[in-house]
Amino acid sequence: MSAAPAIAAVDWGTTRLRLWLLDGAGTVLAERRGDDGLISARDKGFATVLEKHLAAAGAPAGLPVIMCGMVGARQGWLEAPYVDVPSPLSAVLRGALSVPDAGRDIRIVPGMAQRLADAPDVMRGEETQLAGAGLAGRGRHIVCMPGTHSKWVAVEDGAVTGFGTWPTGELFSVLAAHSILRHSLGEHPTAVTADSPAFRRWCEAALAEGGDIMGRLFSIRAAGLLHGLGPDDAAACLSGLLIGAEIASANRRYPAGKEPVALVASGALGVLYGAALGLAGHTIRPVDADEAVRAGLFAAARENGMIASTQEPA
Amino acid sequence: MSAAPAIAAVDWGTTRLRLWLLDGAGTVLAERRGDDGLISARDKGFATVLEKHLAAAGAPAGLPVIMCGMVGARQGWLEAPYVDVPSPLSAVLRGALSVPDAGRDIRIVPGMAQRLADAPDVMRGEETQLAGAGLAGRGRHIVCMPGTHSKWVAVEDGAVTGFGTWPTGELFSVLAAHSILRHSLGEHPTAVTADSPAFRRWCEAALAEGGDIMGRLFSIRAAGLLHGLGPDDAAACLSGLLIGAEIASANRRYPAGKEPVALVASGALGVLYGAALGLAGHTIRPVDADEAVRAGLFAAARENGMIASTQEPA
Numbered sequence: 001m002s003a004a005p006a007i008a009a010v011d012w013g014t015t016r017l018r019l020w021l022l023d024g025a026g027t028v029l030a031e032r033r034g035d036d037g038l039i040s041a042r043d044k045g046f047a048t049v050l051e052k053h054l055a056a057a058g059a060p061a062g063l064p065v066i067m068c069g070m071v072g073a074r075q076g077w078l079e080a081p082y083v084d085v086p087s088p089l090s091a092v093l094r095g096a097l098s099v100p101d102a103g104r105d106i107r108i109v110p111g112m113a114q115r116l117a118d119a120p121d122v123m124r125g126e127e128t129q130l131a132g133a134g135l136a137g138r139g140r141h142i143v144c145m146p147g148t149h150s151k152w153v154a155v156e157d158g159a160v161t162g163f164g165t166w167p168t169g170e171l172f173s174v175l176a177a178h179s180i181l182r183h184s185l186g187e188h189p190t191a192v193t194a195d196s197p198a199f200r201r202w203c204e205a206a207l208a209e210g211g212d213i214m215g216r217l218f219s220i221r222a223a224g225l226l227h228g229l230g231p232d233d234a235a236a237c238l239s240g241l242l243i244g245a246e247i248a249s250a251n252r253r254y255p256a257g258k259e260p261v262a263l264v265a266s267g268a269l270g271v272l273y274g275a276a277l278g279l280a281g282h283t284i285r286p287v288d289a290d291e292a293v294r295a296g297l298f299a300a301a302r303e304n305g306m307i308a309s310t311q312e313p314a
Numbered sequence: 315m316s317a318a319p320a321i322a323a324v325d326w327g328t329t330r331l332r333l334w335l336l337d338g339a340g341t342v343l344a345e346r347r348g349d350d351g352l353i354s355a356r357d358k359g360f361a362t363v364l365e366k367h368l369a370a371a372g373a374p375a376g377l378p379v380i381m382c383g384m385v386g387a388r389q390g391w392l393e394a395p396y397v398d399v400p401s402p403l404s405a406v407l408r409g410a411l412s413v414p415d416a417g418r419d420i421r422i423v424p425g426m427a428q429r430l431a432d433a434p435d436v437m438r439g440e441e442t443q444l445a446g447a448g449l450a451g452r453g454r455h456i457v458c459m460p461g462t463h464s465k466w467v468a469v470e471d472g473a474v475t476g477f478g479t480w481p482t483g484e485l486f487s488v489l490a491a492h493s494i495l496r497h498s499l500g501e502h503p504t505a506v507t508a509d510s511p512a513f514r515r516w517c518e519a520a521l522a523e524g525g526d527i528m529g530r531l532f533s534i535r536a537a538g539l540l541h542g543l544g545p546d547d548a549a550a551c552l553s554g555l556l557i558g559a560e561i562a563s564a565n566r567r568y569p570a571g572k573e574p575v576a577l578v579a580s581g582a583l584g585v586l587y588g589a590a591l592g593l594a595g596h597t598i599r600p601v602d603a604d605e606a607v608r609a610g611l612f613a614a615a616r617e618n619g620m621i622a623s624t625q626e627p628a
Binding site: 074113114115117118119120121122149164165166167168170171174175177178179180205209210211212213214215217218219222223225226227242245246248249250252253 | 388427428429431432433434435436463478479480481482484485488489491492493494519523524525526527528529531532533536537539540541556559560562563564566567
C-alpha cells in the first residue's frame with residue numbers, strides 16, 4: 001500500500017516551477033515540472049497554476065503546501081520579507097508566511113538579505129536548498145551554488161553569515177545571444193563539457209587573473225578571426241572564462257581554506273563546476289541541488305508544524 | 315577663394331560613416347555623417363553609398379578617397395589584410411589597398427593583428443587614429459581609446475608593439491538592455507556624468523579589485539531592492555564599475571608608469587574616462603578622436619602619394 005501524501009513541496013522560480021508530493025517521511029510520491037514561472041503565473045493567477053499542478057499530481061483536497069523561491073518576491077504571489085544575515089537557517093524556515101484565503105494551508109519560506117552598504121545582496125530559494133544540504137550544526141562551510149545567478153555562501157554552525165551573487169549563467173546567455181561573441185558561438189552553442197581543453201585552459205587563465213573577464217572576452221572573437229577558433233571551442237572558452245572568474249572572485253570574498261567546498265548543483269553544471277573547482281585547487285563535497293531543495297522544503301514544513309510529528313513513517 | 319578638395323577621408327565602421335573633404339593642407343572643407351554602416355552598406359552596395367555621400371558633400375569627379383575602419387574587414391567592401399604587430403604606423407598607412415574598378419582612386423588602410431596565442435586581438439580604424447594622434451617618433455606611449463570595444467595600445471618610437479580590447483561599451487549596452495540590470499536601469503538610462511558620486515565610488519571599487527566585475531554586477535540590482543537605488547544612480551554604478559575594471563585590467567597588461575596616458579576620445583566619453591583615469595592615479599594627455607582619425611587619414615593619403623606634395627597650401 002502506498003503512503004498518503006503529507007505535504008506538497010514547491011520550488012517556484014522566475015521561469016519554472018517544480019512540485020513534489022512527499023509522505024510523512026519526506027519520500028517522493030509524485031513530481032511535476034512546469035514552465036509556469038513567475039512571469040506566466042502573474043498572468044494566469046498563482047492559485048490557478050498551483051491548483052492545476054496539484055490536481056495533476058493527484059494531491060488530495062486540503063493537502064498543505066510549502067513553497068520557496070521567487071514566488072515570495074515583491075512581484076510574486078505574496079511578498080515574504082527577507083530575513084537578514086546573519087541568521088540560523090532554522091529561523092529562516094520558521095519564518096514561512098501563510099498565504100491568506102488560499103483554500104488550503106499554503107506557506108512561503110522567506111528569502112535572505114545582506115544589507116551591507118558595499119555588498120548588498122539577496123537570495124530566494126537558495127536558503128531552502130542550504131537548509132536541506134546537510135550543513136546544519138557542523139562548523140564552517142563555504143557553499144557554491146552555481147546557476148543563472150550563482151551564490152557563494154558562508155554557513156557557520158547552521159547560520160548564514162554572508163553571501164554573494166555572481167551572475168555567471170546570465171552573462172553566458174546574454175553574451176552568447178546579444179554581444180559580438182554571437183558571431184563566434186553561432187546560433188545554437190553546444191553544451192560545454194568539462195573535458196574540453198579550451199574550457200580548462202580559459203578557466204585556468206581566469207583563475208590566474210583573479211576574476212578579470214573584461215580583458216579576455218574579445219580574444220574569443222579575435223581567436224576566431226586569427227586562429228580559426230570554431231563555435232564549440234568558443235563556447236567552451238567563454239564558459240571556462242566566466243566560471244574560472246567566478247571562482248577566483250568568490251574565493252577572494254569567501255576563502256575556502258582547506259575544507260571542501262560544498263557544491264550544490266545537478267547534472268552537467270555540477271560536473272563543469274566540479275572540474276573548475278578542482279583546477280582552482282579545491283576539493284568538493286557534492287550535494288544534489290534537487291534533493292537539497294526538497295529536503296529543505298520538507299524541513300520547513302516540519303518546523304512550521306505542517307506535518308503531524310506523530311504521523312507514522314510510510 | 316576657398317581651396318579645392320584634395321582628398322576625401324572616410325572613417326567607415328560597423329554602424330556609421332563619417333566623411334570629410336580635405337584640402338591639400340588637411341583643412342576640413344566639408345563633412346558628412348551617416349548611419350550607413352557596414353550592415354546597411356552591404357545591402358545597398360558600398361560604391362553606391364560612398365558616391366551618394368561624396369556627391370552630397372560636393373566632391374568633384376575623380377577626387378581620390380582614403381578610407382579606414384571595418385570597410386576593410388572580410389565582411390566589408392574589400393578585405394585589407396591585417397598588418398601584424400609590431401609594426402611602425404607609417405608602414406601600416408603605406409599598406410593601403412586599392413579598390414579596383416571603382417571609377418576613382420579609392421584605398422583602404424589595413425587593420426592590425428596581434429597573433430599571440432594567449433592574447434589574439436585585432437583592430438580596424440584605431441591604427442589610423444593612432445597615426446594621427448601625434449605619437450610618432452617620441453618614445454613610449456600608452457594609449458587609451460575608449461568606446462564600444464575600447465583599445466589600449468603600446469606605441470614605441472612610432473611603432474605599435476602591442477594592444478588589447480576591452481568591450482566596455484558593449485557590456486554596458488548589452489547588460490542594460492538584456493540582463494536583470496534592465497530592471498535597475500530602466501528603459502532609457504540617462505547619460506552618466508563624471509561628477510556622479512555613484513560613478514566615482516563604483517569606479518574606485520573596481521580599481522581596488524583589479525578589474526573583477528562579476529562579484530559586483532548583481533549588487534546593483536540588490537541595492538535597488540534593499541537601498542532604493544534609482545535608475546540614474548544604477549546606470550552610474552554600472553558605468554563606473556565597467557570603466558574602472560577596464561582601467562585596472564588594462565593597467566596590468568600595459569603599465570603606464572609615470573608618463574601621461576594618451577586618451578583618444580571625444581565628448582562625454584572622454585570626460586568620463588578622464589575622470590576614471592584620474593581616480594586610477596594617471597595624468598592624461600587628451601587627443602580628440604575625430605581630429606586624430608582625420609589627421610591619420612590625411613597622413614595615409616600623403617604616404618600613398620594620393621596628394622601631390624607640390625600642391626600649394628590653401
